[in-house]
Amino acid sequence: MFTRSLDAGAMAEPSPIQTNPAELLISGSYAVDLSAPLTEFGGGQSCFAVVDRMPSVRSGVKRDLMAVQVGPMAPPRPLAFTALAGAKFDYDMQPVAHGRAASAGGGYAWFVVCPQPPGPAVWPDAAQSIVPWSETDLLVHLIRPAALLLDQLDNVGVTHRAIRPNNVFRSRAGHPVSFGGGWSAPPAFLQPAAFEPPYSAMCHRAGRGGGSIADDVYALGVLMLALASGRMPMEGLDDETVIRRKLDRGSFSALTEGLRVSAAIADLARVMLAEDPDHRPLPSLLADPMAARARRVAARPAPRASRKLDVGSQSVWEARGLAAALASEPEAAVRLLRSQAVAAWLRRILNDHTAATAIEDAVRSRDAETSIDAVRADGLLLMTAVATLDPLAPLCWRGVALFPDGVGPMLAAEAANAAMMGRLEAMIAVEAIATWVDLHPNASNAAVMRLDARQMRMTLRIAGWSGGMARLRYSLNSHQPCLSPMLAGQCVVRLNDLLMAMENMVTASAENIVDREIAGFISARYQGRMDDDFTILARTEDPAIDPPGEHGMAQLRVVTRLGELQVTRAWPRLAAHILRAAKPGLRQWQSRATRQSREAALVAAAEAGQLPGMLMVLQDAQGLALDSEAAAASQAEISGIDRALRLLAEQGDARAIVSRNTGQEIAAAFGVIAMAASVMFAVRG
Numbered sequence: 001m002f003t004r005s006l007d008a009g010a011m012a013e014p015s016p017i018q019t020n021p022a023e024l025l026i027s028g029s030y031a032v033d034l035s036a037p038l039t040e041f042g043g044g045q046s047c048f049a050v051v052d053r054m055p056s057v058r059s060g061v062k063r064d065l066m067a068v069q070v071g072p073m074a075p076p077r078p079l080a081f082t083a084l085a086g087a088k089f090d091y092d093m094q095p096v097a098h099g100r101a102a103s104a105g106g107g108y109a110w111f112v113v114c115p116q117p118p119g120p121a122v123w124p125d126a127a128q129s130i131v132p133w134s135e136t137d138l139l140v141h142l143i144r145p146a147a148l149l150l151d152q153l154d155n156v157g158v159t160h161r162a163i164r165p166n167n168v169f170r171s172r173a174g175h176p177v178s179f180g181g182g183w184s185a186p187p188a189f190l191q192p193a194a195f196e197p198p199y200s201a202m203c204h205r206a207g208r209g210g211g212s213i214a215d216d217v218y219a220l221g222v223l224m225l226a227l228a229s230g231r232m233p234m235e236g237l238d239d240e241t242v243i244r245r246k247l248d249r250g251s252f253s254a255l256t257e258g259l260r261v262s263a264a265i266a267d268l269a270r271v272m273l274a275e276d277p278d279h280r281p282l283p284s285l286l287a288d289p290m291a292a293r294a295r296r297v298a299a300r301p302a303p304r305a306s307r308k309l310d311v312g313s314q315s316v317w318e319a320r321g322l323a324a325a326l327a328s329e330p331e332a333a334v335r336l337l338r339s340q341a342v343a344a345w346l347r348r349i350l351n352d353h354t355a356a357t358a359i360e361d362a363v364r365s366r367d368a369e370t371s372i373d374a375v376r377a378d379g380l381l382l383m384t385a386v387a388t389l390d391p392l393a394p395l396c397w398r399g400v401a402l403f404p405d406g407v408g409p410m411l412a413a414e415a416a417n418a419a420m421m422g423r424l425e426a427m428i429a430v431e432a433i434a435t436w437v438d439l440h441p442n443a444s445n446a447a448v449m450r451l452d453a454r455q456m457r458m459t460l461r462i463a464g465w466s467g468g469m470a471r472l473r474y475s476l477n478s479h480q481p482c483l484s485p486m487l488a489g490q491c492v493v494r495l496n497d498l499l500m501a502m503e504n505m506v507t508a509s510a511e512n513i514v515d516r517e518i519a520g521f522i523s524a525r526y527q528g529r530m531d532d533d534f535t536i537l538a539r540t541e542d543p544a545i546d547p548p549g550e551h552g553m554a555q556l557r558v559v560t561r562l563g564e565l566q567v568t569r570a571w572p573r574l575a576a577h578i579l580r581a582a583k584p585g586l587r588q589w590q591s592r593a594t595r596q597s598r599e600a601a602l603v604a605a606a607e608a609g610q611l612p613g614m615l616m617v618l619q620d621a622q623g624l625a626l627d628s629e630a631a632a633a634s635q636a637e638i639s640g641i642d643r644a645l646r647l648l649a650e651q652g653d654a655r656a657i658v659s660r661n662t663g664q665e666i667a668a669a670f671g672v673i674a675m676a677a678s679v680m681f682a683v684r685g
Helices: 078-084 135-155 213-229 239-249 251-256 263-272 289-294 319-328 330-338 341-348 353-368 374-389 404-413 418-429 432-438 446-461 468-476 495-505 516-525 531-538 550-566 572-581 583-588 592-607 611-618 621-684
Strands: 030-037 047-052 065-070 097-102 108-115 309-311 314-316 395-397 400-402
Touching: 030 065, 030 097, 135 213, 135 263, 135 289, 213 251, 213 263, 239 251, 239 319, 251 263, 309 319, 309 330, 309 341, 314 319, 319 330, 319 341, 319 374, 319 395, 330 341, 330 353, 330 374, 341 353, 353 374, 374 395, 374 418, 374 432, 395 418, 395 432, 400 404, 400 418, 404 418, 404 432, 404 446, 404 468, 418 432, 418 446, 418 468, 432 446, 446 468, 468 516, 495 516, 495 550, 495 572, 516 531, 531 550, 550 572, 550 583, 550 611, 572 583, 572 592, 572 611, 583 592, 592 611
Parallel strands: none
Antiparallel strands: 030 047, 047 065, 065 108, 097 108, 309 314, 395 400
């Protein structure tokens, strides 16, 4: 029988895949015009004009649209997409659609489609200053539209978290503003530190979390000061200085230093910039600025020590400043805490016996800790100390500050930073979020956060490529593209796009088509389980102990299951690769004729790009059983022949012994006769 060779090199390399033009449209309708960038509308992100191919299907009204490009390490906010879908919001560029399209740098990117703003930003990026707005303009055309929008967002449980000068627009003076979207990046990801409360500004920019509407009110207050004065508050200061000045002087005093604003605007800004978010006015109250100005909550100034405490390179005078310093200088902080210097300063100098006792208890618990390693125990101690000193502070872990709902975006933003990933992994492994929640008993969604902490830890504990940090990253970021280097430029966000991207990138000579990133991506997106195959692929193949072609078979099973989502497609490139990788798997058939027929069928399926057909050839339990039965029957027949031959051999040996014995007896008889004859002859003679 003629059999074609299984060598991958013998197969012609498949031609490049031609992408279907319909796949370049977002939601099958929106085409991104890369030749028409809209740099002034993106609020700091790249954006382009959009052509709606089917406007009549929806409303019959053609709108000017734009597409904001999402950064590969800064996933958008899918919960906001869900909450905003179908709702009507005033003064906001509400997302219309989102999806994958060709990018300006080649390959693909994810875009968020929304209406274009009515005009330029109220403060262009290049501007050093602007003409100050009048008090009436601020109250009528900024504060009231913002109050209406924030109230609508609050009703659906979404925060904006992107109120900043280059993301607020209007057509011309005397008209209300519109607010750019905050959905194409993590919450507050692009916010300058001056526009965030200190407890948010001190976080990693990807870990600030959704926050509350009160945080949007704070950002709106800073924007109001900028437009009222024509100058940017705290301009030219680095983030650390901004945070320290706000903590030392209070946000209002720090932000208004050097600015000239009217008394009415100053009064309104003071309540909007309250340190405690519970003291800031609700959006519904902001709709009546006069009432909001009258809502003054008396806040006791923080006690100030008579003698400073040095934490590393920083000198602190009060509790919140001490918390921030401990968070930013973890090594020095742990030494001070364990030496009881912090507790002593709190008790003797600041006269805060409650905080001092809590710190002393935390240090004693740390010293008695034996269930985890010293580094993680120190991390828990530091986190506890910061939360004790400043209830508004975020979760601070070994130099990293974030809120619990910022873990996912942080994993995405810092995926390439091994040191940061190590710290986050340690934080998740000890369920630090659950401990942080216990220190904030009044936190909203406390039960949910505890459950999330447990689930994240369990995901880390899944062995092999099915678990770990890669899977956790994709589980927490449903719109995070797969970061496998084998998919560079493909922007694979949906599981349905993965197999096509692999088909486009793989060659017949590729070493592998599944790595840890792809395995984590699939494990987070796929409804079934592939743990066994990922366990096989995670270990180095050992020909001495592993079944022949085990890695190739595992790859084939993975891509075949993915192919079930797109049953009409052929995958010639993937098939060419797997043909080589799975070749040793044919050794499991013992019959030469069967191997030859299977070889022919395997090559035919590979040339047709039919992954299920290849799997049926190699993974045929019934065929293997029949082959084993035939081999067993053949072996039994051979064994029978061997037994017959041994019996004949044994019988031949017995006959040979008899023959030898008979011959000897005959020879002896002849000898006796001869001797007798000779004696007789002698007697007669």
